[in-house]
Amino acid sequence: MKELASAIKNKDVILFVGSGVPKNLGLPVxxxxxxxxxxxxxxxxxxxxxxxxxxxxxxxxxxxxxxxxxxxxxxxxxxxxHHSNIDIGKSEIYKLIIELDFPVIYTTNFDRWLENAYDYYQKAYIKITNVADIARIKKNKTQIIKFHGDFDDDSSLVLTESSFFKRLDFESPLDIKLRSDSLEKSILFIGYSLSDINIRYMLYKLHKQWKESNYEHIRPKSYILLVEPNPIKESILKERGIIPIVSANEEPGTALMNFLKNIKDSI
Incomplete structure (x- = not known):
């Protein structure tokens, strides 16, 4: 945990946000x-x-x-x-994400709650959905990359089987950007379940990239928060260069909040 906290403090960690994060806001399943x-x-x-x-x-x-x-x-x-009865200011999880100040955030979620949180706390960011957005990146602004698309661009949404298969090609401009970003920074995955084949495939592709480079020994460490112990999947993750952080016997939202608090306290 201390090594991860130190990397976050030094702006050397990419945050990857899954559906388990906005689920705590009461979004529909x-x-x-x-x-x-x-x-x-x-x-x-x-x-x-x-x-x-x-x-x-x-x-x-x-x-x-x-x-x-x-x-x-x-x-x-x-x-x-995006129902009006959701108050992002009451979410401790989103507040902690803002306070930890990640330079780059990838998300497979369609919703705008990350952007809304940055707006609420008046923190500068740039939303990246396509290749045109990449050209607008500024060093002093957090990048929020909508990896599976955004409600503002119907064509970007990964909702159908065809769009999902296309996503698995892992050759879009956003994929190329992720491969580039992961060469220099660690990745922290939160809000994901290992039953999601898409995330497992992505971890495999990143691992393969490093393995074929012959420089796997200098690969930045990456981490994933898990709320259910699974020795088989944890072993495979470790083999692929991902360190599982298991928070057992806690409700998922509580586990995530406590995890982010512990990191903040360590920093």
Missing amino acids: YSELINQMAENLGFDPAQFNSWGNGDFLIMAEYYYNQKGTLGALRSWMDRLW
Whole structure:
């Protein structure tokens, strides 16, 4: 923990934020999104779920094929996920993220709560969704990279199976930027579950990049916060150069908050 805290203090850590972080704000879960798709398409939600076996990506693919656009679904998500009754100023987790002052933050979340938190605390940042945004990077502003897209740009959203498969190519400008950033800084992953194949694939690709470089011995250390012990997956993570930090027997939101507090106290 001290080594990680020291790296964060020296601005040598990239933060990677998953869906487990905004979940603490009470955002809807994906099952509600699937039900909304069924309603928009005129299906019974239970029947629609059974046809898609709960596979969100393929169900979103079908929705897109039927509607020709994700516009209405995206608008519904945008409204529900940014409800006016959510007060970002009351979130201790987002406050701690701001206070730890990471120079670069990647997120696979579509929502704007990271940006809203920076606005609330009046901290400068730049949002990066595509290659054009990369050209606007300023050294004195935190970079918030929307790795799976942003509600302000429908074409950037990774919601359908096709967009997910394309994302796994790992060759977009944002992927190239991540590979470059990870060469010089450690990465800290929070709010992720190891059941997410996308994050596991990304860790594999980063590991492969270093292994093929013949300079793996100078690779910056990277970390992931886990809230459920899993010896098998922890072992694979270590093999891929990721240090698991396991916070067992705690509710996930409490575990994350205590973890960030401990880092701040160490700094």
